[in-house]
């Protein structure tokens with residue numbers, strides 16, 4: 439037993455399915471039941487989200503998309519690792535054998551960038567990202583902070599046996615291996631093309647795309663807007679779960695206010711298809727609008743209500759009682775706590791603005 443045991447327990451109950459065997463507590467809990475239903479998101483399939491636009495779901499931990507242009511294809515995100523990405527590349531090649539002209543990273547998390555080498559054949563394509571790509575994780579990449587790997591493995595439930603993992607809430611349960619040929623080297627797969635500011639229009643493979651800054655899980659987040667087919671690729675600014683405003687593995691502070699702004703910008707696109715970073719796409723203009731507005735409202739509510747409570751002098755422990763999602767949002771299937779949780783968001787908003795001290799002088803020393 440160590441000091442992380444409560445964290446692990448919490449995670450087991452909230453995010454990892456509990457075992458199928460009835461003698462294990464929680465095996466038939468409502469939360470486990472919901473996770474089993476969420477598994478409908480993860481069978482391996484390539485979803486046609488619009489004419490010439492495909493998203494591979496369930497092969498890797500994250501979604502990988504392909505836009506087919508006249509002169510080649512564009513890949514958006516590349517999955518967690520080479521084995522998953524290679525399966526996706528094979529599926530995509532059944533649709534077209536046109537060369538990969540560009541790869542776009544929606545953000546710098548490894549589960550969206552680890553499979554890049556599977557999409558690079560002879561010629562290295564353009565690799566696009568925002569100019570602050572990876573800036574938040576630099577202290578980790580430089581080797582200063584290493585313990586996040588341990589916490590990340592705990593969050594992912596990697597030490598659990600397969601029979602105790604249904605899925606990770608927004609992703610199929612996989613057991614990534616480090617080292618060897620599993621990941622491409624960062625040198626080969628780092629962005630070759632970046633942009634500053636809010637927006638960059640690119641023309642590649644005969645396709646025009648807008649890359650739009652969309653901070654959320656990371657400060658380097660972007661969404662890809664394909665106006666011709668009215669498809670928006672949200673990266674991890676949207677997936678079918680209450681958003682992970684704070685990751686229990688430990689992350690730099692996520693700016694909840696900016697996350698809501700990113701979602702507002704996406705609602706204004708009037709997209710017909712919404713491709714999340716994880717889980718199944720949403721197709722149909724009305725559904726996309728509803729989902730994005732609800733999602734934005736939920737994030738904005740957590741931010742604003744927490745600030746309201748802060749201004750009444752409430753401490754973090756009081757705030758988590760004070761901030762409850764309105765019923766019309768709390769009941770939505772895409773706002774269930776499969777990955778993020780309202781309470782974690784409340785605490786992260788407090789921490790973002792006021793830091794670790796709860797304001798009660800008896801707790802100061």
Ligand SMILES: [Zn+2]
Nearest residue numbers: 500549674715
């Ligand atoms: Zn992700």
